[in-house]
Amino acid sequence: MSTNTVLIIGGTGKVGRQLTRLLAATSIPTFQSSRSGAATTEPNAANVKPIAFDWNDESTWEAALSSGATSIFLVGPPVLDMLPPMQSFIDRARKGSAKRFILLSGSPWGADINGPSTGRVHAYLKQLGDQGEIEWAALRPTWFQQNLFEYENHRLSIVNESTIYSATGTGKIPWITTEDVAASALQLLTQPDAPNDEYLLFGPELLSYDDKKQIADILTDVTGRKIVHKNLSAKELADRFASAGMPRNYAEMMGAMDTDIKNGSEDRNNSVVLALTGRKPLSFRDVAEEVKNAWATTEA
Known part of the structure; x- marks a missing residue:
């Protein structure tokens, strides 16, 4: 993508706060969402702007949808069926500036429109990507060391x-760190080429x-x-x-x-983190x- 603004949904979560830290070290305009909308605690993060966002309160979505973000990192709500609110948000976002969606999923859940948790969201993003309507990726990390x-x-x-x-x-x-997941997400959010795939992320x-x-x-x-x-x-x-x-x-x-x-x-194991980030997990x-x-x- 020639120009990029990143929106982090779940910006203070385990992976979101690590991703915020990495983006704060760049010049990429970044919006970090949290339910409180509190400012980031990262030092020298002039490029990071806080916004309030709550999956359960659609009145808070407008700030995120009007942020001008071209790439969105998605962490779903803490419910077993995440698709209804996430599909609604994705559809509204892609009608605006958003072109790329990077979903934080997990190794147990592949793309399954009838499955649990993030599997249905993964399947929906893949469907939109196959139709050429968005760029997408699903990160499927194994269990966090954290x-x-x-x-x-x-x-x-x-x-x-x-x-x-x-x-x-x-x-x-193959235990992985949230730092390695965030570093992988950063690459997929900002690389020029559309990722359009799922990525199983494992530790060393x-x-x-x-x-x-x-x-x-x-x-x-x-x-x-x-x-x-x-x-x-x-x-x-x-x-x-x-x-x-x-x-x-x-x-x-x-x-x-x-x-x-x-x-x-x-x-099981692989070298995906090394391939994405250039370093071993x-x-x-x-x-x-x-x-x-x-x-x-x-x-x-």
Whole structure:
């Protein structure tokens, strides 16, 4: 694209804030949306303008739709059926200045108009792209390394119980960082050529929770105390998440996805991050060393 203005929907989320940081280091005009519309905390981000946006309140959409954005990074609302509000927004945006849409999806969900979560949105973008109406991409990252130190259910069980709970058994995951996802998104938002494809994004190595020299052992090394993995059934995991306040249907979906991991759904890898960004993705050990204070106990 010869000229570019970027709109980040979900600009303060796990990936959105990393993408904002990367764009703040460029001269690309950028609009960072959040429900509050608060200004970015990135230093020297004169090119980044905050706007308020809420998927559940269409009266907030106008600022985003009138921003002049040519490329939009889409993070959907926290509901299982994301298509109705996202389709409405996409249709309105493409009638204006928006030409390219980059969807943050996930490795479990391919393009499926009858599927759950982002799968239906992915299918809709692909349909529009195949018709030549938009440029598009669907980012399908695997599980985030950040889940272990930013997601409180995992972080607190490590801090308070020295235990990671999952229903994954010895299933392996090519854990990725949100920094690597954001760097991939930046490339697809700004490159001259239309991406028009899906991109499975994986980290550099396959790690289970409890095999030798895997996640629990790495956490043991960096925290200096023994961290163990406790394998649960999918129902036990869903019950645990629901008791912590997670909606029941979402908790059950999380349990089902862990079962898929146990059965090998994430036992795969590729070099897509390297191809998009020009560098290898970050390893879990390196990230864990950097953020190890997140798992510190309050004991003297």
